[in-house]
Amino acid sequence: MERIETDILVAGGGVAGLCATAAFASAGFDTICVDPVPPITDLNAAGADLRSTAFLLPSVALLKESGLWQRLDDYASPLRIMRIIDSGGEDHGVREEANFDAHDIDRAAFGYNLPNWLLRREMVEHVAALPTARLESSVKVDRITPRTNEALVNLSDGRQVRAKMVVAADGRNSLIREQLGVDIKSWRYGQKALVFNVRCERPHENVSTEIHRSGGPFTLVPLPDQEGVHHCAVVWMDTGPHAESLQNMKETEFNAALNNRACGVLGKLELASKRILWPIIAQRASHLYGPRTALLAEAAHVIPPIGAQGLNMSLADLSTLVQLATEARDAGKDFGAPEVLKEYHRKRWPDMAARIKGVDILNRAAMAESQNLRDLRRSGLKMLYGLGPLRKAAMKAGLGA
């Protein structure tokens, strides 16, 4: 049996796993990343991830430190204003509008939006060029056996990896989490998210717009213009049956429903991609670690896609983990020791739990069907926006700053 020794084994080469690989390798750790599915790096390939990710400023700082941002900068759309609209009435128009402007908290932008397929393309190329990183596609973790000083990881191609620390970024159904016996708590909302891109009649002017009516939020996120035509990525959350019927609608019928839901904020919209459905769940692991292992991203927590918190929370986790491992290594200590992993959990748990709760409340408010609850939601938005200090505090909390 071929044996490989490494400092860090990252299980999972999704966006989070690739970020972790780049961050650990840039900090000087020998890092191997394994994933059974070769990354799809072409927008038009079958199975391409049509979602986009809004990276908030603290995440951009981590991407800069990892040397990734230099590759991504040219493709990124700044998010200057986060606009929240409460929609309703007979004409399904705008009842309340609040524009949260990054300038109010002395920032040029809250963050930057990038398409996921492009992120993977650039991340894979970046990781391939790092002398301390190795990406192994088409191979998965089959079994993890933690020992006192290392973890033994059996791969699906028969090889065995000996790693000082394993980073489980193997997604919401994490095999590693299960094998290590870390419990999870999951709950559902009866929603699905329809994800697609649109051509817009008017420019987005770097404003991300979240429209609340019922069923869940409808979000337009800025993308760069393509051949002079304005584009946005859309995440349309709704009840499962309604989201499915939207996915199956003929294009003309769908475009009519789309324009009705978008309140005309960017003029006429037209579908410009396939429509992909994502199930919406929330999930939380009981601990962010197991023996010799740190749980990262959806292996640790899953939340509905609201306020760009999902991957950004994961990158805050990653930043803490890399810092703790680096400090331990530089002090001549074992960076995969239980003390380091417990400290990772201790430092990240309160912020993680608060964000899961906050997104849960926002999602339930956005789903509201009854007129009373919708009126309450509208008043809440008006109050939050109307009180300057509260507005600024909310913007800073959203950023994690």
Ligand SMILES: Cc1cc2nc3c(=O)[nH]c(=O)nc-3n(C[C@H](O)[C@H](O)[C@H](O)COP(=O)(O)OP(=O)(O)OC[C@H]3O[C@@H](n4cnc5c(N)ncnc54)[C@H](O)[C@@H]3O)c2cc1C
């Ligand atoms: C519609 C939508 C929009 C979103 N928008 C945003 C946003 O704007 N901002 C934001 O911060 N977040 C956003 N999120 C959340 C974000 O997309 C996720 O947090 C992120 O993609 C999770 O990545 P992951 O790497 O943990 O999981 P995945 O992308 O699922 O990756 C897990 C990887 O592990 C691999 N794997 C599985 N089993 C094994 C094994 N045994 N061995 C090795 N590898 C394995 C899989 O092949 C896969 O590649 C959004 C989510 C959704 C659904």
